[in-house]
Amino acid sequence: MTQQPSEITFKSIGRPDIGYISVAEYQDLIPFEIKRVYWTYFTPNHIIRGNHAHKSLKQIIVAVSGIIEFELEDKKGNITSYTLDSPEKGIFVPEGYWRTIKFSHNAVLLCLASESYKEDDYIRDYDEFKRIK
Ligand code: TYD
Secondary structure (H helix, E strand, C coil), X not given: CCCCCEEEECCXXXXXXXXXXXXXXXXXXXXXXXXXXXXXXXXXXXXEEEEEEECCCCEEEEEEECCEEXXXXXXXXXXXXXXXXXXXXXXXXXXXXXXXXXXCCCCEEEEXXXXXXXXXXXXXXXXXXXXXX
């Protein structure tokens, strides 16, 4: 069965006076083994990034700082928008979704990924994305 995107709420361990820690651990909230971690930062807020889909990569996305607007489109054209405005929030992004991403200037996007980097896993052409079954 095809997986659907979903929102995740991580536990916040701590208190306002000492600060917090959140944890992403395989099987507990993360439905794949993590092979790669990357983070993006200093994205100007007028820039739209993403503009691609993945053939098989699954990801968890967290805004560890700042605010990230993450939009997902499926093959049928259904669009879902997520506002990541807290380090407690994440989204699970399965393969096969076109994504566009906007950042506040201080945003840091953390990605936990199911595969190592492979350019041939990307679909960077929107028309091709719509065509591929
Ligand atoms: P890309 O995934 O296209 O970023 P975005 O969707 O945010 O625009 O990656 C941007 C560039 O970084 C591209 O040239 C590929 C390179 N890159 C790597 O070399 N390794 C990686 O793990 C990632 C995610 C990107």
